[in-house]
Structure formats: C-alpha cells, structure tokens
Amino acid sequence: MKKLGLLLSVCLCLAACAGGNAVYTPQAQIMPQHIKKIAVRPILNRTEVFALEDKFYNELYDSFLRNGMYQIVAENDGAQGVVVTTISRYLNMPIQYDSQLIPTVYKMEIWLDVVFMDATTNTPVWREPAFLGTQVYAASTLPGGMTEQQARDIIFEKLSKDIVIRTVEGFGSVRSENKKKVMNNPEYTTITEPI
Secondary structure, X not given: OHXXXXXXHHHHHHHHHOOHHHOOOOOOOOOXXXXXXXXXXXXXXXXXXXXXXXXXXXXXXXXXXXXXXXXXXXXXXXXXXXXXXXXXXXXXXXXXXXXXXXXXXXXXXXXXXXXXEEOOOOEEEEEEEEEEEEEEEEOOOXXXXXXXXXXXXXXXXXXXXXXXXXXXXXXXXXXXXXXXHHHOOOOOOOOOOOO
C-alpha cells in the first residue's frame, strides 16, 4: 500500500511539472535600441575565386533593403551598426559520377565569417565565424541541372536572407558550424572544381 501511495505521489509531481507553466521559453533578444541605421561593409574575399564578393555584396545589400526594418546607409554617414562579412572558404566538389567517371552531381559550400558591429562602441553585437551555405546540384549537361554560377547565386540568396534574419529577428541565436571543427579539418580547404 505504501508503494502505491509513493507511486501515486510521484505521478502527481510529474504531472504538475509537465503543466503549461513548466515550459522553458527564452526571452526574445532584440537589437540594441540605439541602432537605427545599418551599413553593409564591402565584403572581403579570402578565396582564390575571383569576384565572389561583388555579387554577394549586392545580394546582401538588397536583402537588407527588402527587409525594411532599418535604414541602410554608408558606414561614414551615421551608421550605428555595421555588417562585416568575409568569404573564408569556397568548395565546389563532385559527389556523384556516371559510368565513365564524369561528375554528374556537385556539392557547393561557401563559408563566411560574419560580424555585426556596434559602430558607436566599436564592439561586436554578434559574430558567426563559420556561417555555412550549401547547395547540391546536378551538372548543367543534365536535365534540370545548373551551372556553378547559378548554384552560387542560390547560396548567396540563402546566406543573405539568413544574415538579415540573424540581424533583425534572431539576434542572440547561433547558426554557424563549430569553428574548431572547421579549422582543424584538412578537408575544408578552399577549392573549386571546373564543370
């Protein structure tokens, strides 16, 4: 009888803890109140792939304009926040071959180091050291396939939206891969394979 009473009291305690009041909900983290104007600094390209930064800068800038939450200005024109982006790695590798060992499917990865700086205090508000964008695509010679440039454009669009969301809505959340895992792995080198 004592065991039954103990079991019943344990069940009641668990039921009380499982109620609606015991749910963890983190407090929403918002941008510091004094930041009203944002600048997007020209992107630094640390890969050997030429002119990646120009296309990505345009896409990122346009994504902030489309979002419309903050005024986008030049850095020396009163910006209180600055988005600083570096393209650190670019990989385009075949992952599937046909019977004659010709690549048919590729996987592209673009790694970024993104920092959002508070320009008034010159301190980082958030940083993502290994922000990753990926795209798996079929070779352009196959039906429904795409070129390397088209895959790159898709990744740039995704990364731009992610950076805007991270800045405007998701301040405080971490979206990047583990930097230690990335930097200590020799597989992660900056390479590109011709199509």
